[in-house]
Amino acid sequence: xIVFKNVNKLYNKEFHAVENMNLHIEKGELFALxxxxxxxxxxxxxxxxxxxxxxxxxxxINHKNIAEENPVTLRRNIGYVIQHIGLLxxxxxxxxxxxxxRLKKWDxxxxxxxxxxxxxxxxxxxxxxxxxxxxxxxxxxxQRIGVIRALAGDPPIILMDEPFxxxxxxxxxxxxxxxxxxxxxxxxxxxxxxxxxxxxxxxxDRIGIMQAGKLIQVDTPERxxxxxxxxxxxxxxGADRINQIEKYPAIEEVMIHAITIFPTFGLAEGLTKMRKxxxxxxxxxxxxxxxxxxxxxxxxxxxxxxxxxxxxxxxxRDVQTVKLSQELGDAxxxxxxxxxxxxxxxxESNHLKGLITRASLVDVMAEQMRTNNNDADVEExx
Amino acid sequence: xxxxxxxxxxxxxxEIMIGTWQHIQLTxxxxxxxxxxxxxxxILLTRKRKVAETIIGITSVFQTxxxxxxxxxxxxxxxxxxxxxxxxxxxxxxxxxLRNTYTGIVGVNQAVIxxxxxxxxxxxxxxxxIELPLALxxxxxxxxxxTVMVIGVATLAALVGAGGLGDLIxxxxxxxxxDLILAGAIPVALLSILFDYGLKKIELFVQPKNQ
Numbered sequence: 001x002i003v004f005k006n007v008n009k010l011y012n013k014e015f016h017a018v019e020n021m022n023l024h025i026e027k028g029e030l031f032a033l034x035x036x037x038x039x040x041x042x043x044x045x046x047x048x049x050x051x052x053x054x055x056x057x058x059x060x061i062n063h064k065n066i067a068e069e070n071p072v073t074l075r076r077n078i079g080y081v082i083q084h085i086g087l088l089x090x091x092x093x094x095x096x097x098x099x100x101x102r103l104k105k106w107d108x109x110x111x112x113x114x115x116x117x118x119x120x121x122x123x124x125x126x127x128x129x130x131x132x133x134x135x136x137x138x139x140x141x142x143q144r145i146g147v148i149r150a151l152a153g154d155p156p157i158i159l160m161d162e163p164f165x166x167x168x169x170x171x172x173x174x175x176x177x178x179x180x181x182x183x184x185x186x187x188x189x190x191x192x193x194x195x196x197x198x199x200x201x202x203x204x205d206r207i208g209i210m211q212a213g214k215l216i217q218v219d220t221p222e223r224x225x226x227x228x229x230x231x232x233x234x235x236x237x238g239a240d241r242i243n244q245i246e247k248y249p250a251i252e253e254v255m256i257h258a259i260t261i262f263p264t265f266g267l268a269e270g271l272t273k274m275r276k277x278x279x280x281x282x283x284x285x286x287x288x289x290x291x292x293x294x295x296x297x298x299x300x301x302x303x304x305x306x307x308x309x310x311x312x313x314x315x316x317r318d319v320q321t322v323k324l325s326q327e328l329g330d331a332x333x334x335x336x337x338x339x340x341x342x343x344x345x346x347x348e349s350n351h352l353k354g355l356i357t358r359a360s361l362v363d364v365m366a367e368q369m370r371t372n373n374n375d376a377d378v379e380e381x382x
Numbered sequence: 383x384x385x386x387x388x389x390x391x392x393x394x395x396x397e398i399m400i401g402t403w404q405h406i407q408l409t410x411x412x413x414x415x416x417x418x419x420x421x422x423x424x425i426l427l428t429r430k431r432k433v434a435e436t437i438i439g440i441t442s443v444f445q446t447x448x449x450x451x452x453x454x455x456x457x458x459x460x461x462x463x464x465x466x467x468x469x470x471x472x473x474x475x476x477x478x479x480l481r482n483t484y485t486g487i488v489g490v491n492q493a494v495i496x497x498x499x500x501x502x503x504x505x506x507x508x509x510x511x512i513e514l515p516l517a518l519x520x521x522x523x524x525x526x527x528x529t530v531m532v533i534g535v536a537t538l539a540a541l542v543g544a545g546g547l548g549d550l551i552x553x554x555x556x557x558x559x560x561d562l563i564l565a566g567a568i569p570v571a572l573l574s575i576l577f578d579y580g581l582k583k584i585e586l587f588v589q590p591k592n593q
Contacts, residue, residue: 051500076502086497090515100501149501159500 001027001189002048002157007057009043009213017043019213021057027156028187032204034194036236040213041193045159048191049078061157076104079150079158079188083166085142087134093119093145094130100153111152118148122178140171144178151182160192164199176202197237201225209233226327251328254364255345255354258283263292263312267300270311274300283344283352284315291344291352293317321346324353328364331356390561397550402569404545408464408536409573412471413529420476421521424483425509434484441477449474449535453542467536467544474535475528482524486517522585526578533574537566547573 002025009018018040025031033041046052047059050071058065066074079100087096094115101111116126122144134142143163150158164172176199183190194200200207201221208218217229225241228234261273261282270282274297281296293315303314322331322343331343335358342357391398427434444452452473456466490513498508514521540548547566554562 049500051496072502072504074502075500078502080497080500082493082497082500084491084493084496086491086493088494088498088512089491103502103507146497 001025001062002191003060003063004044004047005058005060007044007047007054007059009040009047009052010055016213018047018054021215023208023215023218025189025191027189029205030183030190030192030203032192032194032200032207033210034197034200034207034236035210037195038212039210041195041210042161044210045161045191045193048157048159049075049080076100076153077155077157079153079155081143081146081150081158081160081163083162085134085139085146085166087142087145087149089134092131092133093124093137096134096145097149097152099149100155104153114152114154118151121182122148138171140167140175143167143171143175147175147179147182151186151188155188157189157191160190162193162195165194165196172199179203197241201241209236211236249328249364251322251324251326251331251345251356252353254328254331254360255356256360258344258352258355260285260352261295261311262286263310263315265311266307267304267309267311267314270295270300271297271304281342282311283355284311285352289351291321291346291350294319294344319344322356323348332361335361387561387564391565394550394562394565398547398565398569401545401547401550401566402573405533405536405547405570405573408467408471408539408544408546409529409533409577412468412532412536413475413525415468415472416475416479416528416532417525419472420479421483424480424521425487427480427484428487428513431488438477438481438484441480444473445477449538450541453538457542462543464544466542467539467546470542471532471536471539475532478524478527478531479521480524482527483517483521486520486524487513489520490516519585519589522581522589526581526585529577529581530574533570533577537570 002023004021004023007018007021008016011017021044023044033044035041043052047054048061048066050066053067058067060066061074087093088099091099094112097115097118098111101114106114115130119126119129124141124144129137129141134145137145146163147160150160164175167175180203192200192203194203204221206218207221207224209216209224211232217224217233219227224233225237228237259273259277259279259282261270261284263284263286273282274280280298281294284292284295286292292312295311295315299314299316300311303309320334320338320340320343322334322345324345324347334340334343335356342355344352345354345356347353423437427437447455449470452470453466456470460466460469494512494516495508498512503511536546537548537551539546540552547570550566551563551570554560554564554566
C-alpha cells in the first residue's frame with residue numbers, strides 16, 4: 001500500500017534525517033514507527049502526506065509515485081492526527097469533524113450524517129457534543145475528536161503522529177482501546193508514530209524501530225521482543241520486557257522424566273507400572289523412543305477383562321504434544337488452550353524426550369514470581 | 383466661564399460642525415488607505431518571515447518621527463492641503479495595523495495550522511479558515527490603536543491647511559482663548575471615544591466565538 005524506495009532526507013546537505021529508507025506498509029495494517037526523538041520517525045511519516053519532501057528516493061501509494069500528485073488532493077485522502085490535537089478553536093466539534101468532507105465538497109446532509117455516526121461511535125452523544133467548542137472538552141475527548149476527524153473523509157490511510165503522548169495515562173489507555181476498536185471495524189492502513197514501546201507493542205501489527213534516521217528492525221511485536229536485532233533495540237524495548245520472556249526457562253529444564261511403556265505390553269502390565277510410579281497415564285513409545293500415544297488408567301480399566309488386547313489397541317493416538325525447540329510460553333498456552341493435564345515433549349523426529357505437566361509448570365511459575373519479587377525488592381532498595 | 387463657553391459654542395457651531403466633518407474625513411480616508419496597505423502587507427510578511435522584521439522596522443522608524451515634523455516634511459513635497467495630511471496620517475496609521483496583523487497571524491497556534499495543512503487545506507484556505515479568524519482580535523486591536531492615534535494626530539493637519547478640528551484649537555492658542563481650544567479639543571476626544579467604542583462593537587460581532 002505504502003512503499004518507501006531508497007528514501008533519503010537531508011537537512012542543510014549534511015544532517016541525514018532519514019537515511020536510505022526502504023519500507024513496505026501493507027494495506028489494512030497498523031504500522032507503529034518507533035524510536036527516540038530525532039530518529040526521523042515523524043519525518044518519515046510526513047513524507048507520506050508530503051508535508052516533507054524527500055531529498056531523494058520515491059514514496060509510492062498504491063504503486064503511484066506521490067511526488068506526481070497534487071499534495072492538497074493527496075492529503076484530503078489521508079487522515080492526519082497530530083500530538084497537539086489541533087482542533088480549530090473557533091469551530092464547533094461538528095464543524096471540526098466535518099472539515100475534510102467540507103474541503104472535499106460533500107453535500108451537507110452526507111457530511112452531517114457522517115459527523116453523527118462518528119461521534120456516536122466513540123461514545124460522545126451527538127446532542128451533547130456536536131455544537132460545543134473544543135475548549136469545553138477534556139484533553140482526552142478532544143483527541144477522540146481528533147481521531148474521528150481524521151476518519152471523517154473516509155480515507156484509506158491514516159497518519160498518527162504521537163497522538164496520545166500528551167494525554168494522561170487513563171485517557172491514553174482508553175483512546176488506544178478505542179483505536180483498536182475502530183481499526184477492527186474499518187481496517188484502515190495506519191501509520192502510528194510513537195516513542196512509547198508499550199503503545200507500539202499494544203497497537204502495532206508490525207513495529208519499525210528507527211535510530212538516527214535508519215530503520216533498524218521491522219517485525220511483529222512478538223518477534224521484536226524475542227529477537228531484538230542488536231543492543232540498541234534491546235535497550236530500547238527495555239531489559240524488563242526481554243527478561244519477562246527470557247526468565248521462562250527452556251522446556252528442557254522444566255520437563256520431567258516420562259513413564260513409558262512399549263505398545264506390545266498387555267493391560268495388566270500397564271496397570272502394574274502405573275501403580276508402581278503412581279501415575280494415571282503411560283506414554284507409549286517404540287523401541288527407538290518414537291512417541292506413539294498415551295494409555296490412561298480409565299481406558300485400561302474399561303477393557304481390563306479382555307485379556308487378548310494390548311496397550312496399542314487402547315492408546316490414544318491423537319495427543320497434543322510440544323516440540324523441544326518451542327518456548328515454554330507456547331507449552332503453557334497449549335496446556336490451557338486444550339485443557340490437558342500434560343504435554344509430551346518431542347524432538348524434531350518425534351522421539352519422546354520428557355513431559356511437562358500442570359504441576360511442573362506451577363513450580364516454574366512460583367519460582368518465577370519469587371525471583372521477580374526479589375528483583376522488585378532490590379529495585380526499591382536502590 | 384461656562385456661560386461664555388456656551389455662547390461661544392452657539393456662535394461657533396457651524397465651524398465646529400465643519401471641523402468635525404473634515405476631521406472624520408481625514409481620519410477615515412487615512413485609515414482606509416492604511417488598512418488597504420497594512421493588512422495585505424502584514425499577511426504577505428507572514429509568508430516571507432525573513433524580511434518581515436526589516437519591513438516592520440522601517441515602518442516603526444516612521445512612527446518615531448514626531449508627527450509635527452512629519453507633516454512639515456510633506457509640505458515641500460506635496461504642497462499644502464488635504465493631500466499631504468492624508469499621506470502623513472496614513473504613514474502614521476500603518477505601523478500598529480501592520481505589526482498586529484503580522485504578530486496576530488504568526489501567533490496562531492502552529493498545531494492548528496499543521497492540522498489544517500495536513501488535512502489538505504490550500505494555503506488560501508489556511509489563511510481564511512484558520513489564520514485570519516484566529517488572529518482577528520489582535521488585528522482589530524491594531525486597527526483601534528491606529529484609529530485613536532490618527533484622530534489625535536489629525537488635529538495637526540490644520541497646520542498644513544487640511545482643516546479639521548485642529549483649526550479651532552490653533553486659533554484658540556493664537557488668540558489665547560481657552561473656550562475656543564476646548565471647542566476643538568472636546569469633539570476630538572469624543573470622536574476618539576466614539577470610534578474606539580464602535581470598533582470594539584464590530585470586533586465583538588465578528589470575533590470567533592468561544593476560544
